[in-house]
Amino acid sequence: MNLPPLTPRYALLGKPYHLPIPTTPLPNVELLQVSSSLADELGFDDATLNSAEFRDMMAGNRPWPGYDTRASVYSGHQFGVYVPQLGDGRALMLAEIIDTHGRRMELQLKGAGLTPYSRHADGRAVLRSSIREYLGSEAMHALGIPTTRALSLVTSPQPVYRERVETAAVVCRVAPSFVRFGHFEFFYHTGQHEALAPLADHVIDEHFPHLAGRPDRYVLWLIEVVERTAQLIAHWQAVGFCHGVMNTDNMSVLGLTLDYGPFGFLDAFDFGHICNHSDEQGRYAYGTQPEIAQWNLSRLLQACFPLLSDNDDEALDIARNIYEKYAPAYGMAARRRWSDKFGFREVRDGDDALINEMLSIMHRSKSDFTRTFRKLAQIESRSDQPAFGVREDIMDIAAFDAWVPKYRARLLSEGAADEARSAGMNAVNPIYVLRNHLAQAAIEQAERGSTEELDRLARVLATPYTQQAGMEAYAAEPPAHLRHLEVSCSS
Numbered sequence: 001m002n003l004p005p006l007t008p009r010y011a012l013l014g015k016p017y018h019l020p021i022p023t024t025p026l027p028n029v030e031l032l033q034v035s036s037s038l039a040d041e042l043g044f045d046d047a048t049l050n051s052a053e054f055r056d057m058m059a060g061n062r063p064w065p066g067y068d069t070r071a072s073v074y075s076g077h078q079f080g081v082y083v084p085q086l087g088d089g090r091a092l093m094l095a096e097i098i099d100t101h102g103r104r105m106e107l108q109l110k111g112a113g114l115t116p117y118s119r120h121a122d123g124r125a126v127l128r129s130s131i132r133e134y135l136g137s138e139a140m141h142a143l144g145i146p147t148t149r150a151l152s153l154v155t156s157p158q159p160v161y162r163e164r165v166e167t168a169a170v171v172c173r174v175a176p177s178f179v180r181f182g183h184f185e186f187f188y189h190t191g192q193h194e195a196l197a198p199l200a201d202h203v204i205d206e207h208f209p210h211l212a213g214r215p216d217r218y219v220l221w222l223i224e225v226v227e228r229t230a231q232l233i234a235h236w237q238a239v240g241f242c243h244g245v246m247n248t249d250n251m252s253v254l255g256l257t258l259d260y261g262p263f264g265f266l267d268a269f270d271f272g273h274i275c276n277h278s279d280e281q282g283r284y285a286y287g288t289q290p291e292i293a294q295w296n297l298s299r300l301l302q303a304c305f306p307l308l309s310d311n312d313d314e315a316l317d318i319a320r321n322i323y324e325k326y327a328p329a330y331g332m333a334a335r336r337r338w339s340d341k342f343g344f345r346e347v348r349d350g351d352d353a354l355i356n357e358m359l360s361i362m363h364r365s366k367s368d369f370t371r372t373f374r375k376l377a378q379i380e381s382r383s384d385q386p387a388f389g390v391r392e393d394i395m396d397i398a399a400f401d402a403w404v405p406k407y408r409a410r411l412l413s414e415g416a417a418d419e420a421r422s423a424g425m426n427a428v429n430p431i432y433v434l435r436n437h438l439a440q441a442a443i444e445q446a447e448r449g450s451t452e453e454l455d456r457l458a459r460v461l462a463t464p465y466t467q468q469a470g471m472e473a474y475a476a477e478p479p480a481h482l483r484h485l486e487v488s489c490s491s
């Protein structure tokens, strides 16, 4: 085996942040998927990827030479309620390496066994949810959205007990850092305030190096976390991604999409869409994600009070100033994303109203979110005919027909040729997203022992903006009987 170079940094933080915990091996493991694009970037060669040692390492059955696997402690607000202790209950850091671009990357095994933070659970992940995490994170990356990635998916016939008996799987996920808002919350709420600065300094030194050593680094870092979070959520909204469990322990301080559970991509457009069947109040509905992100940031900022000032009132003032940067940052990021989706080069006054009018027509019509934007790209700006393509998916035709001339006028005011505009729109509006029913088909087949569908789906999602011959079914709306698949937190 030829492995990329180890360069532990997070491991050096030591106590009280994490503990060395061995993985618990699984029987009869099989390597089901490897993301070859990620493996290339990380610097694994083909011989290594094809070796039994690599498979065993990705299963948690063999250590990375020179590194002790470890689990970290965090806490967080789950559905708005503070839970004093969480942590890596089934995730173990496998290695910290330097990739082929010279970037430091962390590899984590999810589902590799019990840790002191497993609470009453089993430290395992089932094949179903592991396929979803594998496909979801690689699909988000291919869409150009900041996310943790997935290097591999390993299975074992070992039974795992959920609502039914399922089997075990391990995903190796990869990110520059897995530090969460919840890591800071843990040390704040347990009164270990002296542990906040070393963790923040680690994050800053490794991931925000332009701020390292500055006396005002904590303020500037938190401002960047606010900005990155705003950018991330604008991406999610624009692609119709619903995270499903935006608890503060699932929020990355690098602004990455993290912890793929009951997530989903919108089929029919619905501001109130709830993708997590366990979210009865709709706290994490599609339309509330931007404000939930802001609330989550307020929890992180509170946890960082001791970094901001010794004086509570002063810390509160500083934190409030940082907090207030979210709304404008989100507004700007979102306006840019939606303008791009609608094919506007500039962001102009009045665009919000025009965009919201169409979104509201789509919402009332339950139009397919992804397909509608591809069809919008085909509208001819110099025509006074109805916009037939999009119109087929609209119920409120009168409102839509009244909107189209305003949209055309807006397009013409920038004078772009239809062809160039449409190419630009198609570069930001995907054809293929990981719809639940597509994931489900791949899961059911994999559970029966074939990965043909999983392989194909992974391939289609790797180039989501490009039309792929013969793959029409992957761009289609779900058939009626598969429209309301229930996805819960069970994983």
Ligand code: AMP
Pocket: 086, 087, 088, 089, 090, 091, 117, 118, 119, 121, 122, 123, 124, 125, 245, 250, 259, 261, 489, 491
């Ligand atoms: P989640 O809702 O997946 O973000 O998980 C919340 C917490 O429960 C995290 O601290 C997880 O590590 C932990 N957890 C979830 N599932 C398991 C499991 N099967 N075994 C151990 N810990 C788990």
Ligand code: MG
Pocket: 249, 250, 259
């Ligand atoms: Mg989580």
